[in-house]
Amino acid sequence: MEELPIEPKGILWQNDFIDAEHEARLISIFLNELEWPDRPGRISLHYGYTFDYKTFGLDPDIPYKEFPDWLKPLIPTTESRPPEQVCLQYYPPGSGIPPHTDAHMAYDQLYALSLGAPTIMQFRQGERRVDVDLMPRSMMQMTGDSRLHWTHSIKKRKTDTLKDGTVRLRENRWSITYRWAREGDCECGNVDLCDVAQRRLGVEKEKRSVKQLAEKAEETSS
Numbered sequence: 001m002e003e004l005p006i007e008p009k010g011i012l013w014q015n016d017f018i019d020a021e022h023e024a025r026l027i028s029i030f031l032n033e034l035e036w037p038d039r040p041g042r043i044s045l046h047y048g049y050t051f052d053y054k055t056f057g058l059d060p061d062i063p064y065k066e067f068p069d070w071l072k073p074l075i076p077t078t079e080s081r082p083p084e085q086v087c088l089q090y091y092p093p094g095s096g097i098p099p100h101t102d103a104h105m106a107y108d109q110l111y112a113l114s115l116g117a118p119t120i121m122q123f124r125q126g127e128r129r130v131d132v133d134l135m136p137r138s139m140m141q142m143t144g145d146s147r148l149h150w151t152h153s154i155k156k157r158k159t160d161t162l163k164d165g166t167v168r169l170r171e172n173r174w175s176i177t178y179r180w181a182r183e184g185d186c187e188c189g190n191v192d193l194c195d196v197a198q199r200r201l202g203v204e205k206e207k208r209s210v211k212q213l214a215e216k217a218e219e220t221s222s
């Protein structure tokens with residue numbers, strides 16, 4: 001994988017992770033063989049462990065879901081183990097995903113494979129916005145700044161305007177995201193984007209307010 005020569009830093013990229021014939025076979029499986037949730041907009045199917053939004057860890061109560069045969073050859077082999085979680089998402093034209101940073105607390109490495117039609121992903125940090133064209137069959141890994149210190153999103157719209165001014169119609173797109181569970185705490189310290197830093201800040205605030213309450217109680221009793 002090669003790093004894109006842009007800000008945010010840390011976007012690693014590989015074109016043609018699979019060939020067009022393989023992609024066509026996958027799309028046929030997605031269209032004909034999988035049972036998708038029945039609702040409009042972006043829909044997802046999960047494999048591996050399921051994330052628990054209450055404990056911010058992997059949910060021990062939901063059984064591990066084996067990777068199906070079609071998924072096995074698509075697992076990146078550049079980490080020391082297979083990912084704990086894989087998510088297949090379908091984006092009909094006009095759908096997207098709001099700006100977010102994938103949870104720092106739960107996950108460490110993050111990869112995404114794009115299939116079907118291209119779409120523009122927007123990275124954002126404050127007022128800085130950078131568009132990255134997610135080409136079909138490309139594998140992206142978000143590391144460093146792109147993973148921890150910028151948000152990413154796909155706008156809900158029917159067309160994308162490219163850098164040269166071309167207006168491109170959105171068509172059916174699928175993505176496969178791969179997540180590796182984090183071992184230990186994230187130490188990035190970014191209180192705007194990091195759930196670990198935010199939790200620590202909350203704990204500190206709580207400690208401070210308990211201390212202040214105790215001090216007040218002491219003042220009024222003396």
Ligand SMILES: O=C(O)CCC(=O)C(=O)O
Nearest residue numbers: 089097102112152175177
């Ligand atoms: O669809 C993609 O390529 C990425 C989706 C994403 O950002 C996510 O699932 O966290």
Ligand SMILES: [Fe+2]
Nearest residue numbers: 100101102152
């Ligand atoms: Fe994401």
